[in-house]
Amino acid sequence: MTKEKEFNIDSSWKGIIKWGGLSLFIAGVIIMIFFIGVGVFQVTIPLDAEEFLKDPFVVTSLFTITLIGEVLLFPGFLALYFTLRDDDRVKAFMATTIGTFSVIMFLASRGLIISLSSKW
8 A cells, every 4th residue: 555645734724724615615606506597598698799788787797707707816825825835836837827817817708798787
């Protein structure tokens, strides 16, 4: 049998790791709510301009919910870094950076839809 490698986690960061994992779980639940909402309201993905202009409330509310889920990924990425930094700091930094950029790209690509939420 092989001996499992134990992680050396600084006790001061255990709270970040715990809350980061919880935020990842909540983000996953929010994404499930988004997919259920897409099915219930029969929103076509990718968005059709006519459908969006016909009823912007449903689409903007769905994507605003998704925005909350995406923002909750940031603490999860931070927890990922603090969990993996003792193993390989470069790989942990790259994983955290790529994850953070993916959230920023999502927010930039959906910025127009989310900005229309103020026009209800």
